[in-house]
Each structure stands twice: as structure tokens, then as C-alpha cells.
Amino acid sequence: MAPKSRNLSIVGRGLTNFESIMWVFTRLSALGMYALILFAIIGALIMGARNNMNMADVLRWGFMPNVTHVQSTALEDTTPFATPFWKLVASALLLVATAHGVHGLVVIADDYITGERGRKIVRLLSIVMMVSMSLMGLYIIWTS
Numbered sequence: 541m542a543p544k545s546r547n548l549s550i551v552g553r554g555l556t557n558f559e560s561i562m563w564v565f566t567r568l569s570a571l572g573m574y575a576l577i578l579f580a581i582i583g584a585l586i587m588g589a590r591n592n593m594n595m596a597d598v599l600r601w602g603f604m605p606n607v608t609h610v611q612s613t614a615l616e617d618t619t620p621f622a623t624p625f626w627k628l629v630a631s632a633l634l635l636v637a638t639a640h641g642v643h644g645l646v647v648i649a650d651d652y653i654t655g656e657r658g659r660k661i662v663r664l665l666s667i668v669m670m671v672s673m674s675l676m677g678l679y680i681i682w683t684s
Contacts, residue, residue: 562643569640576633580605580626587620589613605630608684627681634677642670 581602589598592614600609607622615621649662 566640566643569636569643572636573633573640576629576636577602580629580633583626583629584610584621588615588617592616604633606681606684630681631678634681635674638670638674638677642666 581598583605584593584598584601589601589610593601593610594613597610597613601621605621605626607618607626610618610621646663646666649666650659653659653662
């Protein structure tokens with residue numbers, strides 16, 4: 541008698557359900573945040589921050605690449621930091637971090653809220669919070 545195969549298809553493993561997709565999203569969004577932060581730090585160092593900014597200012601720029609974070613430094617020219625490219629990077633970081641964080645809050649709330657109605661309310665409030673905070677953040681990034 542031949543032994544049973546231990547290989548399961550993706551459908552057999554259940555990797556196509558929403559929770560599995562969100563598990564993958566959480567891991568990839570964390571990697572995306574790390575990549576965007578590292579990209580902003582390296583970009584700041586290339587644009588002249590290595591000589592005119594201390595490490596705290598460079599990290600502040602890396603975690604939110606907004607021109608207001610470099611205006612109070614010893615940089616002579618802040619125009620390279622105020623380009624639409626860096627606003628797009630800041631917007632991407634904001635949206636990925638907000639989605640990552642709100643998903644984490646929903647997962648934690650699901651562990652503590654046992655009723656289905658309570659979970660739906662928390663999820664709805666989380667979506668409203670995520671959209672409103674994202675819109676406010678995007679407004680600040682693009683108007684500053």
C-alpha cells in the first residue's frame with residue numbers, strides 16, 4: 541500500500557481565504573514600510589543631509605519625508621526635499637502604514653470582541669478612521 545501524499549494544493553491548504561490574504565498583506569506592508577523608510581534615509585543623505593543634518597533629523601525625514609522636517613536644519617537649499625517625488629513617497633508611506641496599523645488593530649479587537657455585531661462595528665469604525673486619517677495626512681503632505 542502506497543503512503544498518502546502530504547502535498548496539498550493551495551485550495552486544500554485554505555490559503556485563498558481573506559484572513560490568509562491579509563496575513564500576507566501584513567508581512568508585505570511591513571517590508572514595504574522598511575523599504576520606503578530606508579529609501580528616504582538614503583535619499584536624504586544623497587541630497588546633502590550627511591553634512592548639514594544630525595542623525596535625528598535624517599531619521600525624522602526617513603519616517604515621514606515631508607519638507608517641513610528639514611526646514612529647521614542647517615541645509616542651505618531645501619528645494620530638493622520639496623519635490624512631488626518626495627510627496628509621493630510620503631503618501632505611499634502614509635497609506636501603507638495606516639493600512640498596516642488599522643489591520644493590526646482589527647486583528648487585536650477580533651481577539652477580544654466575541655460578538656459578531658461588535659466585530660462589525662469595530663471594523664466599520666476602523667475603516668472610517670483609516671480613511672479619515674489617510675485623507676487628513678494626504679492633505680497635510682500635499683499642501684505643506
